[in-house]
Amino acid sequence: MSSQVGAGPKVAEPLARSTSGVLSWENDPGVPPTTRRPILRPEPELGRTPLPVGIRGPQLPDGGQPGTVEFRYWNLAEVLRRTADFWGPLLAPGTKWQSQVGPALLATLDAGDNLNAFYDREGVSFWHHTTNGITVYSGESPDVVAHEVGHAVLDAIRPQLWSVASAETDGFHESFGDISAILTHLTLPTMRTAVIAETSGRVSGSSQVSRLAEQMAWAIRQRRPASVEADCMRNAANNFFYQNPLTLPTEAPAAALSRESHSFSRVFTGAFFRALGGIFQDQDSQGPDALLEAARIAGQLLVAAVTTAPIVPAYYAQLAAHLIAEDRVAHDGRYGNSLRRAFIRHGILSPREAAGLEEGDLDGRSVGLFGDAEEPELTAHSVDGAEFGLDRPLSFILPANRTRFAVAGAAPEAGSADASPPDLVGNSYVEDLFRRDQVATPAQEHTEGPHPRHYTHKIIENGDEFRLERRLFACGARV
Incomplete structure (x- = not known):
């Protein structure tokens, strides 16, 4: 995304390049007028497997500064590759994009005038829209790009979720997109250092990486101020507590929870982000390298849980239980306490359910990393x-x-809720x-x-x- 009329955010002066590479934003251009500066990144190899990516149309020359189409092209290319490179090593060998996508996930840099971005099994598409004289490009935000690629990654590993009629599966698809953005950007050394400094080492607190799609949220806020949070689209550092979606309104302002997928996604994202902070604290040290390892571990556990968790009405609780189970498989339960605390805090598991997920219950109940769930077709x-x-x-x-x-989330008064x-x-x-x-x-x-x-x-x-x-x-x- 970008600011300024028909262009991009102001920068004080052109950014010099002492080495070869392309310029890219770390996670978002920021609220206009932005003071952020892009960073230099290696020129992306878009066709690299296991998750090849590409951009429709002719390749543009690099060297563009923010505010130019050349910059937007290579910023998009770099983030597509950055996101695919995070998820690729965590997937089962031989994983490819969903079959309708084809061999490579293709992106449309600017599909026209609309404040939107989407994934549609033909690829990912980004748009532009002018608000108050400032043009915002959704494909310029690494948060938005990594989110949409996250939808494609989840569709590659769990295509059964695509058309399920469920607020929880939809909410998780949106949550996975936000998680994709967070974990992808934590591969940047500059981002990890900044997050640790901003949160004083409590990385599950609000930070630049938790505040998602700040510039796009600014554009939406000019027309519908109650529909996004005060400083971003969604903040992963939140306290939203699980409620059965059937008890929630169809839609609500951003300050409240509804069963609309983007709103309800915040429950799982908040729990996962809190768990990520716990996994980081569980490392032997708490520096930038440890945060990278925590992001990798959290992503690995999530992929394994998605692969094995059955698609049921109380889907969040099943995912939480499978994350805990997969931790026992992969890490001998090292991160179990951090996972339990996070999912209890957000009501995805009740204390009783979390306590019941002890060794005897977990052993043999999960099929393990990348195992086959052996489930019947959805009806x-x-x-x-x-x-x-x-x-x-x-x-x-x-x-x-x-x-x-046998888990279904916390009841609002006490104990465990019944699944619908x-x-x-x-x-x-x-x-x-x-x-x-x-x-x-x-x-x-x-x-x-x-x-x-x-x-x-x-x-x-x-x-x-x-x-x-x-x-x-x-x-x-x-x-």
Whole structure:
């Protein structure tokens, strides 16, 4: 993203290069007028495996300063590669992008006028929009880029999550995107040093790395100030406490929790970020190298948990239990206390459930790093399409795998909550999509205007019924 009319943020003077490489922002250009300066990074090798990336269109020459299209091109290229390089070594051997994506994840640098960014199984797309005379480019923010690539990574390792009708699976997809940004940027030595200094070593506190998409949030705030946080889009250093999504409103201001995916994602992101801080404290020392190792360990455990956790209504709790189980497999339980404390603090596990996840319960219950979950196919469920103005039944996928751990999150008063039945979860989710006007009918799907309407879902004909399918994951901005 960028500031200034039709250009980028001001810099005091051109940034000299004493060595070869490209200029890139660390994690975000910042709120305009920015005082941040990009850093010099190695020129990215976009085609490197196991996760090749690319940018559509002709390659632009490097050497551009902030505010130029050349800078935006190479900043995007560097962050695409940076993100893929973080996740690639943590994935099972042979992992590739989701099959519809193709051999390489391709990015569109600037798809037009819209304050948005999305992943749609054809690649990742970024946009621009002018607000109060300042043009913001979503593809210039490493936070936004790494978030969208995170959606693609998760789709590569758990494609079953794509069309599940569940607020928790959707919320986790958004959380994984934010986690992708955080862990990716912690690979930068400058970022690790800055975070440790800013938080006095308590890295789960609010910092430059926890405050996500500051510039894009600024642009949204000019039109819809209550829809984003005061200084960023979302802050991973938060105290949001789990509630059953069915008890939450469809939408809410950023200060409150709702079951909308970006809002509800903050519960899991907050717990994971707190756990990352605990893993860092569990290292033998607490310097920049230890923070890099903590980020790698946290990412490894998350990938393993995603691979094995069944897709059920209480998905956050299953992920938490599997993170704890995978820690026993990979690290002999070294980080179990930090993981438990974090998930209890955010209500994803109740104290009773966390205490119940002892050695005897965990042994043999998780299939281990990159193991096969051996679960049945997720089932389709149909409802009367007339509820949504349709002339035939509407089917969608329920979160109805067999539960592996008996966990479901904390109850607000005390103890553990009961998980909701899959059909109720699915029905509520689909109704929310229609309430938020996120479902494209066949006639609407290809309708474009000066500001394209990015529906997240579509209705397709399937014999004597309609089927609901996901089209894309979008950043959630509606201005």
